[in-house]
Amino acid sequence: MQYQGQTRILVAVDCIIFGFDGEEIKLLLIQRGFEPRVRDWSLMGGFLKPDENLDEAASRILYELTGLKEVYLEQLMSFGQLDRDPVERTVCVTYFSLINIHKYEKQITDSFHADWFSINNIPRLIFDHVKMVNEAKIKLRYKAALHPILFELLPEKFTIPQLQNLYQQVYDTEFDNRNFSRKLLSTGLLMKLGEKDKSSSKKGAFYYQLDKEKYKQNFQAFLNLIPNPDKFLL
Amino acid sequence: MQYQGQTRILVAVDCIIFGFDGEEIKLLLIQRGFEPRVRDWSLMGGFLKPDENLDEAASRILYELTGLKEVYLEQLMSFGQLDRDPVERTVCVTYFSLINIHKYEKQITDSFHADWFSINNIPRLIFDHVKMVNEAKIKLRYKAALHPILFELLPEKFTIPQLQNLYQQVYDTEFDNRNFSRKLLSTGLLMKLGEKDKSSSKKGAFYYQLDKEKYKQNFQAFLNLIPNPDKFLL
DNA sequence: TCAAAAGTGTTCGAATTACACCCATGG
DNA sequence: CCATGGGTGTAATTCGAACACTTTTGA
Numbered sequence: 445m446q447y448q449g450q451t452r453i454l455v456a457v458d459c460i461i462f463g464f465d466g467e468e469i470k471l472l473l474i475q476r477g478f479e480p481r482v483r484d485w486s487l488m489g490g491f492l493k494p495d496e497n498l499d500e501a502a503s504r505i506l507y508e509l510t511g512l513k514e515v516y517l518e519q520l521m522s523f524g525q526l527d528r529d530p531v532e533r534t535v536c537v538t539y540f541s542l543i544n545i546h547k548y549e550k551q552i553t554d555s556f557h558a559d560w561f562s563i564n565n566i567p568r569l570i571f572d573h574v575k576m577v578n579e580a581k582i583k584l585r586y587k588a589a590l591h592p593i594l595f596e597l598l599p600e601k602f603t604i605p606q607l608q609n610l611y612q613q614v615y616d617t618e619f620d621n622r623n624f625s626r627k628l629l630s631t632g633l634l635m636k637l638g639e640k641d642k643s644s645s646k647k648g649a650f651y652y653q654l655d656k657e658k659y660k661q662n663f664q665a666f667l668n669l670i671p672n673p674d675k676f677l678l
Numbered sequence: 679m680q681y682q683g684q685t686r687i688l689v690a691v692d693c694i695i696f697g698f699d700g701e702e703i704k705l706l707l708i709q710r711g712f713e714p715r716v717r718d719w720s721l722m723g724g725f726l727k728p729d730e731n732l733d734e735a736a737s738r739i740l741y742e743l744t745g746l747k748e749v750y751l752e753q754l755m756s757f758g759q760l761d762r763d764p765v766e767r768t769v770c771v772t773y774f775s776l777i778n779i780h781k782y783e784k785q786i787t788d789s790f791h792a793d794w795f796s797i798n799n800i801p802r803l804i805f806d807h808v809k810m811v812n813e814a815k816i817k818l819r820y821k822a823a824l825h826p827i828l829f830e831l832l833p834e835k836f837t838i839p840q841l842q843n844l845y846q847q848v849y850d851t852e853f854d855n856r857n858f859s860r861k862l863l864s865t866g867l868l869m870k871l872g873e874k875d876k877s878s879s880k881k882g883a884f885y886y887q888l889d890k891e892k893y894k895q896n897f898q899a900f901l902n903l904i905p906n907p908d909k910f911l912l
Numbered sequence: 913t914c915a916a917a918a919g920t921g922t923t924c925g926a927a928t929t930a931c932a933c934c935c936a937t938g939g
Numbered sequence: 940c941c942a943t944g945g946g947t948g949t950a951a952t953t954c955g956a957a958c959a960c961t962t963t964t965g966a
Binding site: 620622623627642645646647648668671 | 939
Binding site: 621625626644645646647648650 | 943944945946948
């Protein structure tokens with residue numbers, strides 16, 4: 445049984461994948477392997493299959509192209525401009541993903557002609573992918589101002605200066621390190637480890653780890669790490 | 679030219695329409711006119727046509743069923759569970775809308791078997807529409823905690839007690855009226871009128887009006903009207 | 913005259929900001 | 940021994956929460 449007289453349309457799923465290399469926020473892009481616009485850079489995407497729902501499609505696409513499972517993945521929004529794909533009318537549901545860049549294996553990058561690009565230096569993208577990236581950046585700022593999601597971008601063990609740098613990149617500003625670490629530690633979400641990371645200073649910075657339990661429980665809590673958040677939202 | 683070997687799918691657009699009658703938050707629902715589940719209550723929706731984009735489809739649907747144009751309409755999210763529509767696989771893009779209930783003409787309600795339901799007393803809905811409504815409620819709380827969108831639910835002229843009541847309904851709590859009006863007026867978004875509304879008290883409450891210019895400019899501003907917002911978000 | 917809602921100010925405590933110095937270490 | 944980044948404490952201020960009384964007027 446079917447609905448009569450209605451038009452069926454291609455549905456695509458595209459993923460905006462963020463990473464952080466310790467210096468900059470990065471975006472994972474692939475070089476398109478088919479026409480039109482072969483070799484142009486593009487978000488990772490694919491068509492929705494008849495036997496999968498939207499979240500499954502996003503996970504599949506992410507897995508096919510990065511080999512990663514169980515990563516942070518959240519629906520962003522849908523795009524349906526008539527001419528957004530020159531080949532054929534396609535409605536696109538986008539997801540944004542935060543991944544630990546170090547878990548991402550290099551060989552996959554190679555085999556799919558994928559590459560990380562600094563968020564501030566994105567190449568020309570196909571279709572309306574730039575608009576998608578911009579929406580994702582806005583949502584990332586929103587969400588990260590209220591929820592501790594940026595931990596998803598870091599390795600298991602990280603230092604406070606690393607984390608501060610990450611926030612500074614996301615909000616494109618500088619924070620006072622004393623206030624930052626005080627607020628951060630006051631959340632009780634972090635556990636200090638014995639080790640130090642000596643890669644970025646002679647003194648070394650202590651590693652911390654997320655308290656997974658509290659992280660899950662407090663996910664809905666405000667993290668008021670960002671002073672004057674209204675400066676940065678939308 | 680078309681993409682080969684891909685499945686095309688029905689795309690629907692459903693609208694979650696909020697109103698406020700001065701007492702309660704309401705939801706506009708229609709009685710479905712066709713099988714399956716004829717006469718069951720449903721969100722207003724329709725299928726995406728080949729010549730319209732998503733926003734246009736949502737506006738059209740809203741217009742067809744309420745006669746209203748230029749109302750607050752924002753994409754919520756998309757739903758794609760395999761079995762969400764028993765007739766045929768359908769991906770649904772939802773929008774939520776805030777309308778001034780008094781602008782909504784009664785005759786249209788009648789002709790479409792539509793009706794307003796208190797948000798706290800929603801009838802059984804078809805498919806996954808309850809899930810959609812819940813997502814919309816969450817998003818409404820989020821958005822209204824950061825942006826002055828609830829004015830969209832009120833008439834041109836409104837009183838501060840009315841507005842406070844609206845916020846109290848949205849967040850299902852009570853606010854201190856002294857703090858509320860102080861914060862509200864400090865935004866500079868409101869202009870006091872000479873008239874009073876005497877319908878709800880003997881003393882009467884002054885009408886206010888939005889300063890449209892400032893409203894547009896300050897749309898991105900926090901309205902910290904809600905104490906402890908983290909209690910209410912998500 | 914009284915009941916019922918509108919309107920207004922102050923005080924207190926907490927939270928946020930601004931700010932400067934010592935520490936540890938590798939070179 | 941010194942340059943570099945890591946780490947900590949305090950004072951001043953702002954901001955938000957709590958709280959109670961007066962006003963108006965229709966019934």
